[in-house]
Structures are given as C-alpha cells and as structure tokens.
Amino acid sequence: MxxxxxxxxxxxxxxxxxxxxxxxxxxxxVTLPKLGDQTAAIRAALEAPIGAVPYSTLVKGRRSACILICDITRPVPNRLFLRPMIEGLLAAGMPAAAISVVVATGLHRPNEGAELAELVGDPWVLDTVRVENHFARDDDAHVDLGPTSRGTPVKIDRRFVDADLRIVTGLIEPHFMAGWSGGRKVIAPGVAHHETIRTFHSARFMEDPLAVQCNLVGNPLHEEQLEIVAKIGEVYALNTVLDEDRDLVHVTFGEVIASHLAAIEFIAESTAIAVxxxxxxxxxxxxxxxxxxxxxxxxxxxxxxxxxxxxxxxxxxxxxxxxxxxxxxxxxxxxxxxxxxxxxxxxxxxxxxxxxxxxxxxxxxxxxxxxxxxxxxxxxxxxxxxxxxxxxxxxxxxxxxxxxxxxxxxxxxxxxxxxxxxxxxxxxxx
Missing domain, CATH: 3.90.226.30 (LarA, C-terminal domain)
Known part of the structure; x- marks a missing residue:
C-alpha cells in the first residue's frame, strides 16, 4: 500500500x-514539549529577563514605549504577549496615548482592517493603544543614524528611535539570509528605511557564502543588524519559539542581543537536522x-x-x-x-x-x-x-x-x- x-x-x-x-x-x-500554560510562561519570561531587570521594574518611570511586532507573514502569537506587556506599562503610570505598537513591515505591504485584527489577535489591544504600520518609503518618518562601517545608510522609524522604551517581538526560526529571524531583524529590515534595506539586500551581501540559514558567525547581514542596534541604543526583545502545531514551546525576554541568542541556543539543535x-x-x-x-x-x-x-x-x-x-x-x-x-x-x-x-x-x-x-x-x-x-x-x-x-x-x-x-x-x- x-x-x-x-x-x-x-x-x-x-x-x-x-x-x-x-x-x-x-x-x-525534533519534537519539543509544549508549555502547559502559555500565558504564565510569557509572564515568567517578563519577570526573569536575560541581561535586564524584571519587566515590572524596567517600565517604571518611562515616558513612552514603542513595541514592534512582525507582519502577517509570520505566525507570531501576538495575542499571548501584547496585552500583558501593555498592561504592565499602564500599571506603571504610562498613559495609553504614549504607547504605540508598530507593525514591522520592512518593504512588505501594510496590514490593515481584518488582517490587522488577525495579526494582533486581541481586540483589547486595538481598542487601548495605537497600532500602526511602518512605511519604509516615507522619508520623513525615519531618523538618520549615520552609516555602518560597511557603508550601509542607517535610517530607522522615528516612532521607535524616539521612544523612551523600545521593545521588539518576534519568532525565532531559520532565515535563509540572516541566519535566524527574530530579535535584531525585527528592527532592520523591519522598521528600516528603504535605502537601508536595499543596501544590505544587495548582491554583495546576498552572494556572500556566510549569508545562509542558521549561521551568524561572519554573516554580513547579521553583523550589519548588530551595528544598527548599537546605533539605536537601549533595546529589549521578546522572542518566541513555536512547534509544528504553532503552539508556544519557549519564550525569552531581555536585552535584544542576549535574549535573541538565548532563544537560538534553545532551538538550534531541534531545527538543524543532520541527514x-x-x-x-x-x-x-x-x-x-x-x-x-x-x-x-x-x-x-x-x-x-x-x-x-x-x-x-x-x-x-x-x-x-x-x-x-x-x-x-x-x-x-x-x-x-x-x-x-x-x-x-x-x-x-x-x-x-x-x-x-x-x-x-x-x-x-x-x-x-x-x-x-x-x-x-x-x-x-x-x-x-x-x-x-x-x-x-x-x-x-x-x-x-x-x-x-x-x-x-x-x-x-x-x-x-x-x-x-x-x-x-x-x-x-x-
């Protein structure tokens, strides 16, 4: 048969x-064990961060916050973590008007209407704070931070750069050019200007033999992204790992680079399969x-x-x-x-x-x-x-x-x- x-x-x-x-x-x-309580896992990660103070402490005294989320092409479980993060900001005394959620579209089309509702996954979030798209072709919407050492112009969404508290969220998965998605990649290309994106997506980067999935060592795209993060300054990240059923199996929160690497360390052996x-x-x-x-x-x-x-x-x-x-x-x-x-x-x-x-x-x-x-x-x-x-x-x-x-x-x-x-x-x- x-x-x-x-x-x-x-x-x-x-x-x-x-x-x-x-x-x-x-x-x-490799099959990873499912989390018994996904919401509890999110809250635990926020209060036991990597390279940072607990979220409840981190948000105190902040004047504004910008949270980046991936666009509709990534099955990130935004419904699980956006509300507790926003509730933490409100509890610390930040007005809702000072909180923005920005969809890191890169050069993809915006996510609007029913699609935006699907992406966010929680009507409370849409009713409580501003949820807006990034537009890479809008020159005035970006801050010029100067070029990287390789000459890439670094222009990043003003809403993110100007925020007192900057948080990126995303999904850790293999990426066929940048090694791994998530973390720093949600910033660039996520909320970068089209000139920034078009430079490190040029052939001199794309044809580099180290610009491949699951590799960060010597990967020119990853190195550019690290330089861009350094130019921005203080950034935090919440990274999720999903199984084949799209259920949450791991989550990290903390300083953007350290928390990203910790999530990769968790998933790498189960994703790269020896044949x-x-x-x-x-x-x-x-x-x-x-x-x-x-x-x-x-x-x-x-x-x-x-x-x-x-x-x-x-x-x-x-x-x-x-x-x-x-x-x-x-x-x-x-x-x-x-x-x-x-x-x-x-x-x-x-x-x-x-x-x-x-x-x-x-x-x-x-x-x-x-x-x-x-x-x-x-x-x-x-x-x-x-x-x-x-x-x-x-x-x-x-x-x-x-x-x-x-x-x-x-x-x-x-x-x-x-x-x-x-x-x-x-x-x-x-």
Whole structure:
C-alpha cells in the first residue's frame, strides 16, 4: 500500500501519496514539549529577563514605549504577549496615548482592517493603544543614524528611535539570509528605511557564502543588524519559539542581543537536522499559512534544503500562493529573470549599490536553480504569474515524484513537511 505524507499547505495540509517503490526519509524538527500554560510562561519570561531587570521594574518611570511586532507573514502569537506587556506599562503610570505598537513591515505591504485584527489577535489591544504600520518609503518618518562601517545608510522609524522604551517581538526560526529571524531583524529590515534595506539586500551581501540559514558567525547581514542596534541604543526583545502545531514551546525576554541568542541556543539543535546523505528527489513546502500566501515567500522553501540536494536533482515545492504572486517590484524582477536568463540577471545585480525592491528574493531563487530542477505545485497562481516564476509548474506532486525517481534512477525521496522551518544539514558537515 502506498504511504501518504501530509505536508503543510495553506491553512491545512496536502496529502501526498508516494509511489510503491519510493523509499521516503521524512525530515522534521525534533519534537519539543509544549508549555502547559502559555500565558504564565510569557509572564515568567517578563519577570526573569536575560541581561535586564524584571519587566515590572524596567517600565517604571518611562515616558513612552514603542513595541514592534512582525507582519502577517509570520505566525507570531501576538495575542499571548501584547496585552500583558501593555498592561504592565499602564500599571506603571504610562498613559495609553504614549504607547504605540508598530507593525514591522520592512518593504512588505501594510496590514490593515481584518488582517490587522488577525495579526494582533486581541481586540483589547486595538481598542487601548495605537497600532500602526511602518512605511519604509516615507522619508520623513525615519531618523538618520549615520552609516555602518560597511557603508550601509542607517535610517530607522522615528516612532521607535524616539521612544523612551523600545521593545521588539518576534519568532525565532531559520532565515535563509540572516541566519535566524527574530530579535535584531525585527528592527532592520523591519522598521528600516528603504535605502537601508536595499543596501544590505544587495548582491554583495546576498552572494556572500556566510549569508545562509542558521549561521551568524561572519554573516554580513547579521553583523550589519548588530551595528544598527548599537546605533539605536537601549533595546529589549521578546522572542518566541513555536512547534509544528504553532503552539508556544519557549519564550525569552531581555536585552535584544542576549535574549535573541538565548532563544537560538534553545532551538538550534531541534531545527538543524543532520541527514546522512543527499537526495536527487526532495519534496518540501512553503510551511503553509501565512508563509505560503505569496510566491515571493515561497522562495524561502526552495533555498532551505539545498544542503541535502544532489546537484542535478529535482526539488519539488508545494505552496498555495493564496494571495498570488507578491509585490509589483517582485513581479518586475521575475520578468527580468525570465527575459534575461539567470546569468545575465545576476550580472545586473552585481553592478548595483542599492538593490531594487524585492529583487533580492529573485536572486535567492537563483541559488537552487543553479544546481537543480525546481518544480512548483500551486493552486493560487494564474497563467501569467506561472510563466514568470521561472520554474517548472506541475499539476500533481505525486506525478512529479514519480518522474523524478525515473529520471534519477534512485528511489530515495526526502520529504520536508514543514518547509523552511526545518533546516536539513548533510551529516558530513555536522
């Protein structure tokens, strides 16, 4: 009987029936114990911070506060921690009008209306304090803090820089360029000016071999982010870790760098999974909703399993793309990729100081395309959008697996149900 494996797709799963002769290796994160009381865990982290005084002490005497949250592309459990943080500020005597929650959109679109309500997850928060989006293209909304040692212009949202108490919140997960998400990344690119973002998303950073998932040592993007935090000054962070069911399994609070590193230390071994061989057939996902809302976000799932992909093999990715393709700028970059071809497209990027908005995602797509055949299963893209993906479209994941096995003459198949939330590492490197 055929084995069936469920992979993350949209708000549910896609059931994939494997060929009878397939020898499947299913790669998942190590299962972490769930927290019995998630709210209590949040409050405990706030009162036992890393590199900082307890939250109840930290908030005393503060004149204003700005709390950053990730945008809708990250499943951060804002509903669990925003209210206790805001209640702590109010209890310390800070007026509600002096508290702002800013959605760290980077260069993504704003989150508004019902989507903003979903993102915040608690009507009380929306009724009590200002919740606003960051707009990277608004020059007047940023403070110029001067360039980094590498020459990156540092301009950060004025609401955050000017706040007496600055707090970032986010999710710790592998990031295919910056090593790990969360912490300092919520500031830059989260609330950075477009020139800041476009500089450290340029080819001289993106093509650096150390700008990869799960690596912070020598990673130029991480180092830029650390310099940017140092320019801002005092910043605190609340970092969350979720399991495959999107339940909270760990939380840290404290000084932004120290608390971020502590959360990474907790999750690293359970996320980077040693795999003893490489595969000519890999099946993965874009991690389901909300990460597979667009094709733009889907690229992350293509890049993450590259370490176990045999050159010349086939990478099959399933992504619903329920919201379509992505930004107009990303569409333009993909159109240029298809028109120019990978080599000429990359040559145009290397000649620039500022990357064009969102073209860095197209640049990252080149990496798996250089070494393998990339195939996409989706139900959310139209004919023209499918054309400019630059990859092969398949109508059936099962048929694509069968064809890949036949081409490769190898029945071994790696399956990564949770997509880029899991980082398979070839055992020879571990």
């Amino acid at each position: 055929n084995d069936t494996v469920n992979i993350a797709y949209g708000r549910g799963h896609l059931a994939v029936r494997l060929p009878d002769d397939a020898e499947a290796t299913v790669i998942r994160k 003893p061989r490489r595969f000519k057939t890999i099946v993965t996902s874009s991690a389901g909703y909300p990460l597979d809302k667009t094709y733009y976000q889907t690229v992350k799932g293509m890049v993450t399993p590259m370490d176990i992909l045999e050159p010349g093999g086939t990478l099959i990715i399933a992504s619903e793309c329920s919201e379509g393709f992505g930004s107009p700028e990303f569409r333009d970059a993909q159109e240029r990729l298809v028109t120019l071809g990978p080599e000429r497209f990359l040559a145009t990027l290397k000649a620039k100081t500022f990357a064009e908005i969102d073209e860095w995602q197209t640049e990252m797509q080149l990496k798996p395309m250089r070494m393998s055949r990339v195939q996409l299963y989706t139900t959310g893209l139209g004919a023209e959008e499918r054309r400019i993906t630059g990859v092969e479209l398949v109508e059936s994941v099962e048929a694509a697996i069968r064809a890949s096995i036949d081409r490769a003459g190898d029945v071994a198949v790696a399956i990564i149900p949770e997509g880029p939330y899991v980082v398979p590492v070839h055992a020879a490197r571990s």
